[in-house]
Amino acid sequence: MFKISEIKELIELLDRTSVQELELEEEGARVVIRKGGRIEASLMQAPVLMQQPQVQAAPAAQTAAAFVPAQASAPDESLHKIVSPMVGTFYSSPSPDADVYVTAGSRVNEKSVVCIIEAMKLMNELLAEVKGEIVEVLVENGQLVEYGQPLFLVRAE
Numbered sequence: 001m002f003k004i005s006e007i008k009e010l011i012e013l014l015d016r017t018s019v020q021e022l023e024l025e026e027e028g029a030r031v032v033i034r035k036g037g038r039i040e041a042s043l044m045q046a047p048v049l050m051q052q053p054q055v056q057a058a059p060a061a062q063t064a065a066a067f068v069p070a071q072a073s074a075p076d077e078s079l080h081k082i083v084s085p086m087v088g089t090f091y092s093s094p095s096p097d098a099d100v101y102v103t104a105g106s107r108v109n110e111k112s113v114v115c116i117i118e119a120m121k122l123m124n125e126l127l128a129e130v131k132g133e134i135v136e137v138l139v140e141n142g143q144l145v146e147y148g149q150p151l152f153l154v155r156a157e
Contacts, residue, residue: 007031008144015142080130082152084145088119092141100141102152106134114152117145132156 023032092100108128136153
């Protein structure tokens with residue numbers, strides 16, 4: 001049986017490639033994912049249809065980098081973590097053609113918007129809630145994030 005998290009991961013991976021359709025079968029469950037279409041899942045011949053989430057396609061340079069594992073850096077306990085307040089999709093800018101809110105080295109204060117988390121078609125601006133400097137952005141644009149997942153590391157003042 002497929003888990004929702006596995007299906008979401010498959011959608012993200014498919015979106016980063018030129019593959020148009022993916023079909024998987026496992027233990028009597030079948031999932032078909034088509035770009036620009038819908039997800040079909042069936043268990044024991046009972047079809048279930050879900051609308052495919054809209055995910056922004058990454059430029060080619062970002063796509064290649066997305067498959068290279070990030071270097072694990074030693075966590076600095078003195079850094080403040082800005083965490084996701086909900087499950088959703090992380091967006092680093094207000095629109096695909098706009099500049100990102102923050103990058104490593106950006107100065108922020110308590111009222112600075114650092115990203116948008118989209119949940120159930122609602123765009124939620126996330127504030128830094130701390131004054132300091134962004135040391136590291138821990139997630140990529142368009143990535144699904146979990147509740148409590150660290151998104152940014154900030155050297156607080």
